Amino acid sequence: MATIKDIAEKAGVSIATVSRVLNYDASLSVSDDTKKKIFEIAEALSYKKRPSKKSPSARLGTLLWYTEKEELNDLYYMSIRLGIEQRCEQLGIKTANFYSSIESMKQEEFQGIIAVGKFSTTQVNELSKMAEHLVFVDSNPDEDVYDAVMIDFEKATRTVMKHFTQNGHTNIGYVGGREEYKDHSAEIEEIREKTFKNYLSEANLLDKSNLYIGSFTVEDGYKLMKRAIEEKGDALPTAFFAANDLIAIGALRALNEAKIEVPDRVSLIGVNDISVSKYVFPPLSTVKVHTEVMGETAVDTILERIEGRQIAKKIFITTKLIIRKT
Helix, strand or coil: CCCHHHHHHHHCCCHHHHHHHHCCCCCCCCCHHHHHHHHHHHHHHCCCCCCCCCCCCCEEEEEECCCHHHHHCCHHHHHHHHHHHHHHHHHCCEEEEEECCCHHHHHCCCCEEEEECCCCHHHHHHHHCCCCEEEEECCCCCCCCCEEEEECHHHHHHHHHHHHHHCCCCCEEEEEECEECCCCCCEECCHHHHHHHHHHHHCCCCCHHHEEEECCCHHHHHHHHHHHHHHHHHHCCCEEEECCHHHHHHHHHHHHHCCCCCCCCCEEEEEECCHHHHCCCCCCEEEEECHHHHHHHHHHHHHHHHCCCCCCCEEEECEEEECCCC
16 A cells, blocks of 8 residues: 555655645645645555557547546546546547536547536437547446446445444444536435435334435535534434545544544444545545546447447446445
């Protein structure tokens, strides 16, 4: 595992700066460029390169549904992007990134577009007019027409819940977020929240007052856990499932501030295993999502289409529960 010192040396900053950035220290004043550099280096150092192979000449466009600013607050999508970029570099493929703007892509010509994130029906129709081949990463707008690279978040959630219940937890909380399409056409169903409710309902353990919903950010993870601590008092759940690692990092900070022992009093598990999760205190238990493999697979999948494959594919990338210190 890369150390904070390794990251600091490559970024040209102090170890203290790296540590505070990776722990999302809100009091630290550094530029977004510096944060981006540190996060990208941390992700790259955990990335395992695949061997190159001969590839067709192709020009691809990558549409990221997050802006560059938003990407800094959700390393899940940054890591997918890095997987795409490094796979294209290995194969000698030209690619261009576009952040949260379909309109800016209309002046370009691509053989294929990799769309990372979640897109409304209107947005999908726009993209389909701009390139012959599309692959979606982290969403699946039409499995009969388009290729998609996905994570089975229902299975991942059930794995976490099974771990909690097998370890004797019956009072279990949830901290999560909700999203909507960028064109504000609809709210997106949150499968982790839905599965959490279903699993505990099936076990007759669901307490809806244990659900705390905001956005997928460190700040909201902190605020939501503070609220849970204030509202629940001694009845605070003994375990929390956080819908992503950033929420979990914020929640962990709130628990530490309140001097609530983790995991002795409260167990906490996140999702994604972003590089940052190893460096927080205590190191975060989480569901490993192979985001770099999602990016690599998207590139390989769209190249198959360019080479002539006709049948649409939906590819699920496996996940793994990693138990650390929370």
